[in-house]
Amino acid sequence: MTKKLLLLFDIDGTLTEPRQKITPEMIEQLEQLKDKENIDLGFVDGSDYCKQKEQLGQDKLNLFKWKFNENGLITFKENKEIHSNNSKYSKYSKNFKDYMGEKHFTKFINIILKNLAKTEIPKKRGTFIEYRDSVLNISPIGRACNQDERDEFEIYDELHNVRKNLIESIKQDWKNYCYFNEDSKPELQKINYSIGGQISFDVFPEGWDKTYCLQFVENEYDEIHFFGDKTYKGGNDYEIFNDKRVIGHKVETYKDTIKLLKLINK
Incomplete structure (x- = not known):
């Protein structure tokens, strides 16, 4: 009996160059896989x-049966939304702000802003914090930088560990706040940080990483194969790559993904 497979992909650095559009060669491989009866994407x-x-294009989104936005806190199956973190199906039923409470969330933002201001790097632009319902995305250089500046920061970060050091500073300040604040509660310290892409890292409540999406697919497939580039500890693919429900495939760039997909398509 042929096994039913789900091929699950990270996007930045796996299906595309960071923040770039998907290439025709990648689309070709995905289209061939979609035609296989035992494989879903x-x-x-x-x-x-x-x-x-x-990045993927409106029409090419239809190549994917499963679309997990914000790590799966918003989930689409066959273009139909079946789950959002504010729905009755969610075990959390809250966004990040509600999870912390307004007072603590505002303090957390202030701590992040303070540490961003103290971070010395050659260039800074704008949009240093992006609030999504389930995730805070933090960028030391700012998401308003252009592609050349992204590339420059990525190299600088590899040499100076800007993001790692910023995360540690925020963690320590938040730990101190939680310890000394009389209104603190245990959930406030259950916060995860993960580096992704070229210029930023994500912050989210414990359990809201990419493994969150597996609850929707773990019983539908014989095997779930995950492809990602940030699989090291602290990277945003680490948890799902190492989850026992998943067979992980590490790639360095989207070109490695194409090579692996060609082998499957043979």
Whole structure:
């Protein structure tokens, strides 16, 4: 009996160059896979629908049976939304702000802003914090930078660990706040940080990483194969790559993904 497979992809650095559009060669491989009766395709990404549509294209989104926006806190199956983090199906039923409470969330933002201001790097632009329902995306250089500046920051970050150091500073300040604040509660310290893409990292409540999406597919397939590039500890693919429900495939760039898909398509 032929096994039923789900091929699940990260987007940035796996299906595309970071923040770039999907290539015709990648589309060709995905189209061939979609034609196989025993294979379904899906993607899981921390970004929202608009960014995914920008990179993959509106028409090519239909290649994917499963679309997991914001790590699966918003889930589409066959273009129909079947789950959102504010729905009755969610075990959390809250966004990040509601999870913390307005007072604590505002303090958390202030701590992030303070540490961003203290971060010394050659260039800074704009949009340093992007609030999504389930995730805060933090960028030391700012998401308003152009592609050349993205590339420059990525190299600088590899040499100086800007994002890693910023995360550690935020963690320590938040730990101190939670310890000394009389209104603190245990959930406030259950916050995860994961580096992704070229210029930023995500912050979210514990359990809201990419493994969140697996609850919707783990009983529908014989095997779930995940493809991602940030599979190291602290990377935003780490948890799902190492989950026992998944067979993980590490790639360095989208070109590695194409090579693996060609082998499957043979």
